[in-house]
Amino acid sequence: MRKPIFLLVSAIVFLYFSVILFLLSPIHESGNVYYGNNYIGPLGLRLVPSVNWCKELHWRSPPLPYPxxxxxxxxxxxxxxxxxxxxxxxxxxxxxxxxxxxxxxxxxxxxxxxxxxxxxxxxxxxxxxxxxxxxxxxxxxxxxxxxxxxxxxxxxxxxxxxxxxxxxxxxxxxxxxxxxxxxxxxxxxxxxxxxxxxxxxxxxxxxxxxxxxxxxxxxxxxxxxxxxxxxxxxxxxxxxxxxxxxxxxxxxxxxxxxxxxxxxxxxxxxxxxxxxxxxxxxxxxxxxxxxxxxx
Missing domain, CATH: 3.40.50.300 (P-loop containing nucleotide triphosphate hydrolases)
Structure with missing residues (x-):
């Protein structure tokens, strides 16, 4: 009895984290593709972000009084x-x-x-x-x-x-x-x-x-x-x-x-x-x- 419950709970946990990772992916693509030097897996997850910024990102200072x-x-x-x-x-x-x-x-x-x-x-x-x-x-x-x-x-x-x-x-x-x-x-x-x-x-x-x-x-x-x-x-x-x-x-x-x-x-x-x-x-x-x- 414990084994089926354990498997069910494991499946739910896996599904939960899979959905979270999917939402965090910038590319919701079902197939395997290559983009830059980074592999995109079956879930569309970018394993390594490939954004190379020219300078460190920061807030506008001083901020504008309006957007x-x-x-x-x-x-x-x-x-x-x-x-x-x-x-x-x-x-x-x-x-x-x-x-x-x-x-x-x-x-x-x-x-x-x-x-x-x-x-x-x-x-x-x-x-x-x-x-x-x-x-x-x-x-x-x-x-x-x-x-x-x-x-x-x-x-x-x-x-x-x-x-x-x-x-x-x-x-x-x-x-x-x-x-x-x-x-x-x-x-x-x-x-x-x-x-x-x-x-x-x-x-x-x-x-x-x-x-x-x-x-x-x-x-x-x-x-x-x-x-x-x-x-x-x-x-x-x-x-x-x-x-x-x-x-x-x-x-x-x-x-x-x-x-x-x-x-x-x-x-x-x-x-x-x-x-x-x-x-x-x-x-x-x-x-x-x-x-x-x-x-």
């Missing part, structure tokens, strides 16, 4: 930009969320939302409290790529890629695939998020395009840091660029199919044009140069 938002639609490179900013400045970045995997792998200020951090990650609409954020960095990515990236994250974690079957799955009650329903909903979400920050946010928003951040990382980071009124050295920037890939960029995997239909592309273009018009209006209102690097 600065780092706003984006999910899948737009928010975590990668946080990583780059921490590399250049050594200052921690915060988040309105608590991602345990990020917390133990390079972002210990998860769930910190005050001026002691450089910026605060959010995927939400502007807060109702007018004093919550006085300014914001608005990171915008092509909706096609952002929606696809977030779909991959939902299925395979921070750097995984959703299998082909995930795009073809359909619920019994639905006539169309879950993927097509997802694209329709998320495209509206993508548009609404950006429009709210461009038209309803009372503070100043600095617009950054993910595509430009990839193509011209140095100048894009310089622009953000100037907006944040943060001084850095050329050595700081050089070190950050040397380590710019980090561990939180999804490795591009060539697919043998395009999950987007022609109708989806038409809807994406319509939404893009509307958001681009709002960006132009915002920049004209703030006497900024109308350069659209988007898409």
């Amino acid at each position: 600065v938002a780092l706003v984006s639609y999910p899948g737009s490179g928010n975590t990668w930009l946080r990583y780059l900013l921490q590399q250049v400045t050594g200052v921690l970045t915060g988040s309105i969320y608590m991602d345990f995997g990020l917390k133990v792998h390079g972002f210990p200020a998860e769930n910190v939302t005050d001026g002691s951090v450089l910026v605060v990650k959010t995927h939400e609409a502007p807060p109702l409290e007018p004093d919550k954020f006085k300014s914001a960095v608005l990171l915008i990515r092509n909706p096609r790529d952002a929606i696809l990236a977030d779909f991959n994250r939902l299925h395979k974690g921070h750097i995984g890629t959703a299998p082909k079957s995930a795009f073809k799955k359909r619920s019994r009650e639905r006539k169309r695939t879950d993927w097509s329903a997802y694209v329709a909903i998320q495209l509206k979400t993508w548009e609404t998020l950006h429009d709210l920050w461009l038209t309803k946010f009372p503070g100043t928003a600095y617009i950054v395009f993910y595509e430009t951040l990839v193509k011209d990382t140095k100048n894009t980071l310089q622009g953000i840091l100037n907006f944040l009124n943060y001084t850095f050295t050329e050595n700081d920037m050089d070190c950050a660029l040397t380590h710019k890939e980090g561990i939180y960029r999804r490795i591009k995997k060539l697919q043998d199919f395009d999950p987007f239909t022609q109708d989806m592309y038409r809807q994406i273009e319509i939404v893009k044009r509307r958001v681009i018009n709002n960006i132009r209006k915002y920049r004209k209102m703030h006497n900024e140069t109308d350069i659209l690097e988007l898409l």
